[in-house]
Amino acid sequence: MLDETQQDVLRMGSLVEEAIAKAVDALTRSDITLADEILRFDDYIDDLNVLIETNCLNLLALQQPMASDLRVIAAMLDIVIDLERIGDHACDIAQITKNLAGAPPAKPPVDIPRMAAKAREMVRQALDAFANRDAALAHAVPAKDDEVDRLYRKIFRELIELMIREPASINRASNLILVASYIERIADHSTNICERVVYTVEGVPKNLKRSVVEFNAAIAQADEMLHGHEKASSE
Amino acid sequence: MNTAGAPRASDVEATLHERFLALVQAAPVGVIVADARGQIAAFNPAAAAILDVAAERAIGRTLIESVRNFELDRRIAAALRQGADSDGEIANVANERRLRVRVVPLPRADGLRDALAFIEDITELRDLAAIRRDFVQNVSHELRTPLTAVKIMVETLQGGVGSQAQASFLDSIARETNRMITLVEELLDLARLETGKLQLTLAPVDLGELLRKAGETQAARAASLGIELSVRAPDAPVTVLGDRDKLMQVVLNLLDNALRNTPSGGRVSAGVRVADGAAELVVDDSGVGIPADALPHVFERFYVVDPSRARNKSGTGLGLAIVKHMVESHGGTVRAESELNAGSMFVCRFPL
Numbered sequence: 001m002l003d004e005t006q007q008d009v010l011r012m013g014s015l016v017e018e019a020i021a022k023a024v025d026a027l028t029r030s031d032i033t034l035a036d037e038i039l040r041f042d043d044y045i046d047d048l049n050v051l052i053e054t055n056c057l058n059l060l061a062l063q064q065p066m067a068s069d070l071r072v073i074a075a076m077l078d079i080v081i082d083l084e085r086i087g088d089h090a091c092d093i094a095q096i097t098k099n100l101a102g103a104p105p106a107k108p109p110v111d112i113p114r115m116a117a118k119a120r121e122m123v124r125q126a127l128d129a130f131a132n133r134d135a136a137l138a139h140a141v142p143a144k145d146d147e148v149d150r151l152y153r154k155i156f157r158e159l160i161e162l163m164i165r166e167p168a169s170i171n172r173a174s175n176l177i178l179v180a181s182y183i184e185r186i187a188d189h190s191t192n193i194c195e196r197v198v199y200t201v202e203g204v205p206k207n208l209k210r211s212v213v214e215f216n217a218a219i220a221q222a223d224e225m226l227h228g229h230e231k232a233s234s235e
Numbered sequence: 236m237n238t239a240g241a242p243r244a245s246d247v248e249a250t251l252h253e254r255f256l257a258l259v260q261a262a263p264v265g266v267i268v269a270d271a272r273g274q275i276a277a278f279n280p281a282a283a284a285i286l287d288v289a290a291e292r293a294i295g296r297t298l299i300e301s302v303r304n305f306e307l308d309r310r311i312a313a314a315l316r317q318g319a320d321s322d323g324e325i326a327n328v329a330n331e332r333r334l335r336v337r338v339v340p341l342p343r344a345d346g347l348r349d350a351l352a353f354i355e356d357i358t359e360l361r362d363l364a365a366i367r368r369d370f371v372q373n374v375s376h377e378l379r380t381p382l383t384a385v386k387i388m389v390e391t392l393q394g395g396v397g398s399q400a401q402a403s404f405l406d407s408i409a410r411e412t413n414r415m416i417t418l419v420e421e422l423l424d425l426a427r428l429e430t431g432k433l434q435l436t437l438a439p440v441d442l443g444e445l446l447r448k449a450g451e452t453q454a455a456r457a458a459s460l461g462i463e464l465s466v467r468a469p470d471a472p473v474t475v476l477g478d479r480d481k482l483m484q485v486v487l488n489l490l491d492n493a494l495r496n497t498p499s500g501g502r503v504s505a506g507v508r509v510a511d512g513a514a515e516l517v518v519d520d521s522g523v524g525i526p527a528d529a530l531p532h533v534f535e536r537f538y539v540v541d542p543s544r545a546r547n548k549s550g551t552g553l554g555l556a557i558v559k560h561m562v563e564s565h566g567g568t569v570r571a572e573s574e575l576n577a578g579s580m581f582v583c584r585f586p587l
Contacts, residue, residue: 014305110528
C-alpha cells in the first residue's frame with residue numbers, strides 16, 4: 001500500500017501541473033469553457049487528497065512503519081497539503097478568468113505565462129525529486145524561486161504603473177496582480193515539497209528558503225540546549 | 236529442438252517475443268508496453284522522443300513515476316484492470332504537446348493482462364488546423380465588413396438620396412471596393428510567394444531612388460497624420476538586382492506599417508545604406524512598439540499585435556507577411572527590433 005500511495009501522490013501532482021497549465025491558458029485566451037473545466041477538475045484533486053491522507057493514516061495505524069518508511073509517510077501527508085493548495089490557486093486563477101469575462105479584451109502581461117511556466121517547472125521537478133528520492137535535485141529547485149519572485153515584482157510594478165496611467169484598467173490590473181501572487185505562492189509550495197523530500201532522504205529537517213548555514217546553526221543550538229537541559233536534569 | 240527436429244514451444248515463444256520487441260523498437264510511433272503490475276516493460280525510442288523521457292528512466296517503473304501523465308496512466312490502468320480499449324487525444328503538459336493515444340489490453344495465458352499503448356504527436360496537426368481556422372475567420376471578417384458597408388450604401392442610394400449624399404456614398408463605395416480589391420490582391424500575392432509561383436522581373440534597381448519616390452507618395456498622408464516623415468538615401472546609387480514593383484511594395488508596406496503605429500507628433504524615418512557587404516533598407520518609428528512576445532509573430536499573415544492600438548483598422552494584417560516573402564524571394568532577410576512604447580525598427584538586407 002505504501003508504494004501505491006506514493007503513486008497516488010504523483011498522480012495528484014500530475015493533475016495539479018495540468019491544472020496550472022490550463023488555468024494560465026484559459027486566462028491568456030479568455031476561455032471561459034476551459035476555466036469552468038478547471039473548477040470541476042479540482043474535485044478530482046481533492047478526492048485524491050482525501051484518499052492519500054486516509055491511506056497514510058491507515059499505514060501509520062496498521063503497519064507501525066519505522067525509519068525511512070515513516071519519514072516517507074510523514075512527507076506525503078505534508079506534500080498533499082501543498083499540492084491541494086496549488087490546485088486551489090489554479091482554481092483561483094480560473095475564477096479570475098471568469099470574473100474578467102465581461103471586461104474589454106486585453107492580453108495579460110507576457111511575464112505571467114512566463115512566471116507560470118517557471119512555477120510549473122518547479123512543481124514538476126519537486127515531484128521528480130520525490131519520485132526518485134533525489135535530494136540533490138530537491139536542494140537545487142528552490143533556487144529557481146528567486147526568478148519567480150523577480151518576475152512577480154516586475155509584474156506588480158508594471159500593473160501599478162498601468163493603473164496610475166489608465167484608471168479604467170484598475171479592475172483588470174488588480175485581478176492580474178492577484179494571478180501573479182497565486183503563481184508566486186505555487187512556487188513557494190513547490191519549495192515546501194522539496195523540503196519534505198530532503199527530510200525523507202537525509203532524515204534531517206531543512207529549511208531550503210533560508211541559508212543552509214543559518215538554519216543548521218539554529219538546529220544545532222536548539223539541540224545543544226535540549227541536551228544541556230537533559231544532562232543538567234540527570235545530574 | 237525436440238527429438239523430432241521441430242522447435243520447442245518455449246523456443247518459438249522466445250523467438251516471437253524477440254521479434255515483437257524488435258518491432259516495438261523500430262516502430263515509427265511511440266509504443267509503451269506495461270506489464271500486469273503496471274511496470275513499463277518496453278518503451279521505444281519514438282515514445283522517448285515524443286514524451287521527452289529517456290527509456291532507461293522508464294523501464295521497470297510505473298508510468299506515473301516516469302512519464303507522469305495522469306490521463307495516459309489512467310487509460311493504461313483501465314486496460315490492465317478492466318481490459319478497456321481506449322483511443323483519443325490527450326495533453327502532455329510537461330512538454331506542451333498534444334498526443335493521440337490508443338491503448339489496448341494484451342491478454343496473457345495466465346489470465347492476467349499487459350497493456351500496449353501507441354502514441355502519436357499531433358501537435359503540429361492541431362496547430363495547422365488552428366491557423367487554417369483563424370485564416371478563414373480573418374479573411375471572412377475582412378471581406379464581410381466592407382461588403383456590409385457597400386450593401387447598406389447601395390440600398391440607401393436605391394432608396395433615393397440627395398446629390399451631395401449620393402456623391403459621399405459613391406466615394407465610400409469606391410473606397411471600400413478598393414480595400415477589398417487590395418485584400419484579394421495581397422492574398423493572391425502571398426499565395427504565389429508561398430508556393431514559389433511569383434514571377435519576378437529582375438533588373439538593377441537603385442534602392443535609394445525607390446525610397447525617395449515612396450517617401451514622396453506618403454508625404455501628404457504623414458503630414459495629415461501629424462507625423463514627421465524623413466527619408467535618407469545616399470546620392471550614389473545603392474543597386475540591387477530585383478523586381479522594381481515588388482521592391483516598391485516592400486518599401487510602401489513598411490512605411491504604411493510605421494505610419495499606422497505612430498501617434499500624431501511622432502516620427503518615421505527611412506534610409507538606405509550599404510552595410511557589411513549588403514544593401515540595407517531601414518525603416519524606424521517612434522511609435523507604440525511591439526511587445527516582446529509578439530515580436531516573433533509580426534511577419535505572420537493577419538497577425539495584428541493589438542487591434543485596439545492600430546490607428547487605422549482598415550489594415551489587412553498581410554503587409555508584413557508580404558514584406559518578408561518578397562524580401563526572401565530576392566535572396567534577402569528582414570528583421571524587426573522593438574521596444575514597447577519606444578518605437579520599432581525594420582531592417583531589410585539585400586545582396587549587392
